[in-house]
Amino acid sequence: MSNSIYDTYETVIGLEIHVQLATASKAFCADDASFGGDPNTHVSTISLGHPGTLPRLNKKQVEFAIKLGLALGSEISLYNAFDRKNYFYADLPKGYQITQDRKPICIGGSLEIEVGDTKKTVRIHHIHMEEDAGKSMHDQDAPHSLIDLNRAGVPLLEIVSEPDLRSAEEVDAYMSAMRRLVRYLDISDGNMEQGSMRCDCNVSVRKNGATALGERCEIKNLNSMRYARRAIQYEFKRQVDLLESGGKVAQQTLNFDPASGITSPLRDKEDAHDYRYFPEPDLPPIVLTKDYITAIEANMPPLPWALLRQFIEEKALPLYDAKLLTEEKETALYFLALCAHYPDSKAISNLVINKILPYCNEMSLTIYEFPLSGERMAAFLQLIDSGKVSNTIAYQRLFPAMLQEQDKTPMQLAQALNLLQTDDADFLTTLVEQVLAEFPDKVEAYRKGKKGLIGFFMGEVMKRSKGKAAPQTTNELLRKQLEG
Ligand code: ADP
Ligand code: MG
Numbered sequence: 269m270s271n272s273i274y275d276t277y278e279t280v281i282g283l284e285i286h287v288q289l290a291t292a293s294k295a296f297c298a299d300d301a302s303f304g305g306d307p308n309t310h311v312s313t314i315s316l317g318h319p320g321t322l323p324r325l326n327k328k329q330v331e332f333a334i335k336l337g338l339a340l341g342s343e344i345s346l347y348n349a350f351d352r353k354n355y356f357y358a359d360l361p362k363g364y365q366i367t368q369d370r371k372p373i374c375i376g377g378s379l380e381i382e383v384g385d386t387k388k389t390v391r392i393h394h395i396h397m398e399e400d401a402g403k404s405m406h407d408q409d410a411p412h413s414l415i416d417l418n419r420a421g422v423p424l425l426e427i428v429s430e431p432d433l434r435s436a437e438e439v440d441a442y443m444s445a446m447r448r449l450v451r452y453l454d455i456s457d458g459n460m461e462q463g464s465m466r467c468d469c470n471v472s473v474r475k476n477g478a479t480a481l482g483e484r485c486e487i488k489n490l491n492s493m494r495y496a497r498r499a500i501q502y503e504f505k506r507q508v509d510l511l512e513s514g515g516k517v518a519q520q521t522l523n524f525d526p527a528s529g530i531t532s533p534l535r536d537k538e539d540a541h542d543y544r545y546f547p548e549p550d551l552p553p554i555v556l557t558k559d560y561i562t563a564i565e566a567n568m569p570p571l572p573w574a575l576l577r578q579f580i581e582e583k584a585l586p587l588y589d590a591k592l593l594t595e596e597k598e599t600a601l602y603f604l605a606l607c608a609h610y611p612d613s614k615a616i617s618n619l620v621i622n623k624i625l626p627y628c629n630e631m632s633l634t635i636y637e638f639p640l641s642g643e644r645m646a647a648f649l650q651l652i653d654s655g656k657v658s659n660t661i662a663y664q665r666l667f668p669a670m671l672q673e674q675d676k677t678p679m680q681l682a683q684a685l686n687l688l689q690t691d692d693a694d695f696l697t698t699l700v701e702q703v704l705a706e707f708p709d710k711v712e713a714y715r716k717g718k719k720g721l722i723g724f725f726m727g728e729v730m731k732r733s734k735g736k737a738a739p740q741t742t743n744e745l746l747r748k749q750l751e752g
Contacts, residue, residue, distance in 0.1 A: 273512060277473045279504045280481060281439055282393075282431035285446055286424050287456045288400060288464040289332050295399040295423035296323030296366060296551075303462050307416040315421045317362030322550050329423040330373070330554065332455035333397050334564050336425060337374030339449055339571055340392055346556045348373050348397075350548040359402035359415050367426075369545045372396035379449070380573065381441040390442050391430040398424050419463075425455075431470065431481060436497040443467065443493060448572050452597045466491045471500055472517065473507045482507070483517040487524050487531055499524035503531055575600045583613040592621055599625065602635045609646040612653065619645065623667055639674055648678045661687050661735040691741035696729070699737065700745045703728040714750055722746060 294301045297314035314321045330348070337344050351369035374395035381388050402420035406413045427446065433439050447458035447465055458465050467490050472482035485503060490496040502524075507517050522531040572594050579590035579600075594600045599620070606616045624645075628635050648670065651657045656679075657666055669681045682688050690696070703725055704711050714721045725746050729737050 274505070274508055276476055277504070277508050277511075278476055279434055279436075279500065280431050280472045280474060280484075281433035281435075281500065282470040282484075283427075283429045283433065283439065283442065284468040284470070284486075285427040285429075285443070286400075286466045286468075287336075287427065287446075287450055287458070289329055289423040289425065290454065290456050290464075291326055291328040291332070291423055293326060294421040295326050295329055295397070296421055297321075299421065300418075301422045303459075303464070305418050307414070308418065310418040311420070315361075315417055323366065323548075325551060325554065326423060329397055330556070331564060332423075332453070333373045333395060333425055334556075334561060335453045335455055335568065336427075336450065337377060337395055338561075338565055338568060339453060340374070340377035340379055340395075342374035342377030342392060342395065344556070344561050345371055345373050345375060346558070347371060347553060348556065349553040350397075350551045351545050352548050353398075354544045355542075357401060357404075358413065359404045359417065359420065361402070361417065361420065365399060365401065366548055366551070367398035368396035370547075379442065379445055381438060381445050383435075383437045383441050388432075388438065390432045390438075393428040393430050395425055395427045398426055400424050431472075431484075436500040439469065439496055439500060440493050443496070448595065452569060452572050454569065460491055460493070463491055467496060469496055469500060469503075471503045471507070473504055473511070483519050485517065485520045485522050485531070487522045488534060490524060495524060495526050498526070498529055499531060502529060506531065569597065570600070572597070572600075579603075583607065583617075585613060585617055589614075589617045589621065593617060596635075598635050602638075606642050606645055609642040610649050612649065615649050615653070616645075619649065623663065627671070640670060644670065644678065651678050651682060655738060655740070656689055657682050657687050658689055658730075658735050658739075687736065689736050689738040690733070691738035693741070693745070696733070696737055696742055696745055699729045699732045700725075700742070700749055702732065704749055711750065722750075725750075 289301075291301050293299060294310075294315065297312055299312050299315050300310040302310075314323060334344055348368065349371045350366050352364040353367045353369065354364040356363055372394040374392075376394070377392040378389045379392065381390055400419050400422040402415055402417035404413050404415050408414050429442070433442060443465070447460075450456040450465070451458045456464055460466070469487045469490060470484045471487065472484035474480070474482040485507070487499045487503060490499055503522070510517055518536070520536055521534045523534045524531050575594045576590050579585045579593060580587060583590075585593070593603045603616060603620050606620065607613055610616055624635065624638055627633075628638055648662065648666065651666070652659050652662045665685065666678060666682055666687055669685060670676070670678060673681060676684070707725075707728070710721055710724065714725075722743070726739065726742060729742050729746070730739075
């Protein structure tokens with residue numbers, strides 16, 4: 269089939285993202301909800317679903333759901349009921365999952381994404397609270413399956429989007445934006461490798477320009493962006509091929525196998541009635557007050573898009589800097605804290621992006637653990653700005669020295685290491701004369717009008733001074749010798 273056939277179709281994607289919440293305890297009992305631990309150690313009779321045990325709702329789960337809903341502009345439901353979703357699975361000891369089928373906590377809302385230079389708003393259908401199942405491992409002890417129930421009952425939010433995404437790139441941007449948001453809100457670590465964020469991709473195709481949606485397939489449990497991308501691309505081709513050869517797409521639940529790169533049916537798509545949903549009799553509905561929601565709203569952390577706008581409009585940073593600095597909330601707040609010590613926000617941005625972040629990455633430190641204080645960083649930038657140390661020398665030599673000897677001020681170190689710029693006329697004149705004597709042809713070219721060569725001569729003098737020649741004085745001396 270020629271490429272042009274594929275070009276006549278578009279992909280339509282809706283995502284169901286499962287976010288594991290960073291609560292201390294599980295959704296309905298006091299068991300440790302943290303990732304890892306020896307298998308089956310974070311389990312009590314409630315996680316194990318023993319008869320006669322009763323769930324109790326974790327208040328944090330509700331608070332976290334509301335935070336996310338408020339950030340996305342959702343309507344928050346005051347009346348919240350829970351339901352049982354019944355199905356049998358070996359890692360689901362209760363035989364049902366507690367979820368919100370009839371009345372999700374957040375309804376509507378949207379998230380803005382950006383692909384290349386194009387912005388797009390992805391509508392959220394709803395967000396509901398539920399609990400995770402345990403983990404089955406089929407490849408550790410073949411032919412047996414191993415089961416770890418530490419994850420059983422860990423609180424989840426399921427974020428269901430409208431079918432607004434049109435490509436793997438948009439899915440990537442949407443997942444990244446959602447990951448950034450949950451991290452800003454401190455409700456999840458958003459770690460895809462550890463499964464704190466997983467998505468089911470609903471994919472359909474339709475002819476360009478068509479308004480009706482095509483029949484969709486749901487690819488389950490993609491836990492990396494790379495897999496999601498490959499699965500979507502594979503599924504697009506498969507569905508187009510099927511339609512072009514006169515077939516029909518059957519609504520199915522698919523599994524994606526990263527090794528072979530193909531999707532295969534897990535089961536025919538079940539309908540809601542297959543799950544025998546019914547109201548959870550052990551949990552009363554929770555009724556929220558407006559005051560409770562207002563109190564959460566009053567304590568919302570800054571949101572990534574608000575900081576991005578602030579950095580561009582108030583701090584006059586280029587978009588590139590602003591985006592990098594707002595990728596993580598800690599970096600953004602650290603940058604703002606440095607701004608309180610020094611007025612040149614672009615100089616601070618350069619320092620954070622080029623020096624502080626790479627250092628912290630290398631040493632596996634959070635940015636708050638960066639050892640030098642805001643005052644020290646301000647003194648460092650001041651030395652550059654006053655022309656006492658050149659930018660290059662400061663970045664290459666002074667900065668590492670400051671980390672080595674943290675009790676010394678930048679000025680003390682610059683003196684000790686002989687890094688201060690000099691405008692000592694005798695010293696500089698000697699260097700200028702040396703350089704001009706060495707490149708007579710360039711001197712001639714300059715005198716004939718190639719004035720741009722001044723940069724070359726400056727560079728040569730700078731090199732010989734080991735970066736210490738004060739640029740202003742050097743420039744004046746050079747011009748005097750060349751033109752005088
Ligand atoms: P279910 O409850 O069976 O999973 P929903 O109607 O709630 O079905 O949809 C689940 C997800 O599938 C949503 O994210 C929605 O945007 C997406 N979706 C629904 N129809 C389509 C379609 N035709 N193509 C792509 N995605 C779809
Ligand atoms: Mg679904």
